[in-house]
Amino acid sequence: MIDRVDTAIFVRTYFVQCMQCGYCKDSCCQYGSDIDGENVTRVEAHAAELERYTGVPRERWWTGVWNDDAEFPGGRQTRTAVEGGACVFRSRAGRGCMLHSFADSRGLDYHELKPMVASLFPVTFDGGLLHPSNEIVDRSLQCIDDGPSLYKGVRSEIDWYFGSALVAELDALEALTTATASATTGESAKAAAVGPTSSPSPLVRPASLGNPRGLASEPRSK
Numbered sequence: 001m002i003d004r005v006d007t008a009i010f011v012r013t014y015f016v017q018c019m020q021c022g023y024c025k026d027s028c029c030q031y032g033s034d035i036d037g038e039n040v041t042r043v044e045a046h047a048a049e050l051e052r053y054t055g056v057p058r059e060r061w062w063t064g065v066w067n068d069d070a071e072f073p074g075g076r077q078t079r080t081a082v083e084g085g086a087c088v089f090r091s092r093a094g095r096g097c098m099l100h101s102f103a104d105s106r107g108l109d110y111h112e113l114k115p116m117v118a119s120l121f122p123v124t125f126d127g128g129l130l131h132p133s134n135e136i137v138d139r140s141l142q143c144i145d146d147g148p149s150l151y152k153g154v155r156s157e158i159d160w161y162f163g164s165a166l167v168a169e170l171d172a173l174e175a176l177t178t179a180t181a182s183a184t185t186g187e188s189a190k191a192a193a194v195g196p197t198s199s200p201s202p203l204v205r206p207a208s209l210g211n212p213r214g215l216a217s218e219p220r221s222k
Contacts, residue, residue, distance in 0.1 A: 001071075002162060004200040005170065006131035009123050010177040014136070014153060015146040029090040029097070032063075032080040035115040036072035043099065043113050049106075054098045056088050071126065072116075080115065111160060119157045123150050129200055130158075130170075149174075173201055 035043075040062065043050065047058045063079045081088045089098045097118065103110040110119075117124060122133040122141060132150055135141035147153070151174055159167045 001128050002125055002130050002166065003128045004130070005173060006129060006200050007173065007177045008132050008136075009130065009150045010174040011181060012132055012136055012144070012150050013147050014122055014141060014144050014150060029087045030082070030085055032082045032087040033115040033118040033121075034072075034077050034079055035062075035117070036069075037066075037074040037076045037078070039073070039113070039115060040078065046102070046106075046113070050099075050102060053102050053105075054089065056083075060088055116161060120154055120161070123154050123158070131200070 043061070044058065051057055060081055060083065063081050066076055066078045068075060069077045084092075087097075090096070091098050091101065097114055099113040099115075100110045102108075103113045122136050123130060124133045125131070133141075136144060136150065151158075151170065155167060155170075158170065
């Protein structure tokens, strides 16, 4: 249940066009990603094809450590494994996520296979709070401060996972936040507006993730 938002997602910025970036070498993929149990099942339904496509056997895909987490579909999550300093699903031959490119190559919606947390990055959620990912807060993301806001960058993903009602409320909060920031002058005021201690704004219409909107229990074609 998302019931609060850190307004820093409306102010902080990053380079959205990931595949056009020529300097980061997919550094945001170095830690792997949380993935819910239902997503794991959908990925494993394509195991034979994915093994051929990625060159990584299925036994090396996950950490094998599971945690109960009610915020994820199915109520539990694990992580993609990391090998050689990057997620096992990061392309070594090219760029980007091989789950994403595999889905595209098979005419599947990439949301079926790509972890939700990866699709939402660099926005994330926990404890009901929608907020910037750690790499934004600690400024370790190489493409920070170059482009539109975090929210604008992943607005369509938030819409896909949480629905248009949440996006409508976030749009209104974004307008209010940016108007307030524009009316405030001085670098210290700007820093306060985007700092990690920003006070979360409560949402009038909390949004549940549940089973992601439009996501079938089995992989489906477009």
